Amino acid sequence: SRIFDPPLGKEKQGELQALLCAVLQVIIQKLSNCDETRHIVLQVADQIMVLFLKILTCCSSTVHEEAMFSMRALAYATGSDFGKYMPEFYKYLEMGLQNFEEYQVCSITVGVVGDICRALDDKILPYC
Numbered sequence: 001s002r003i004f005d006p007p008l009g010k011e012k013q014g015e016l017q018a019l020l021c022a023v024l025q026v027i028i029q030k031l032s033n034c035d036e037t038r039h040i041v042l043q044v045a046d047q048i049m050v051l052f053l054k055i056l057t058c059c060s061s062t063v064h065e066e067a068m069f070s071m072r073a074l075a076y077a078t079g080s081d082f083g084k085y086m087p088e089f090y091k092y093l094e095m096g097l098q099n100f101e102e103y104q105v106c107s108i109t110v111g112v113v114g115d116i117c118r119a120l121d122d123k124i125l126p127y128c
């Protein structure tokens with residue numbers, strides 16, 4: 001029997017994924033604010049970004065919002081190195097900016113674009 005692993009409904013799974021993204025955002029922010037711990041975020045940034053991109057392909061708008069907030073934190077933490085994620089991430093930024101029906105996602109994406117512009121500086125130009 002699966003006592004410790006009850007099946008989750010889609011809604012509950014989405015809530016859990018959103019909460020996990022929010023926790024990751026705080027962890028990324030806390031670790032990247034200190035020079036002694038920033039390297040920890042940089043070591044796992046690729047794996048974290050792969051997971052965030054997977055979330056953007058399959059989940060609800062609430063989860064997308066939290067994933068976008070987390071990616072903002074990752075862009076800040078990685079700085080110009082975030083550019084290596086742009087070829088794959090760009091299409092999700094575009095979708096978020098065009099998502100007028102879910103204005104929260106669109107609004108959050110605008111903020112993410114601003115943070116990515118600051119992180120990448122002139123490396124953002126190919127995506128403009």
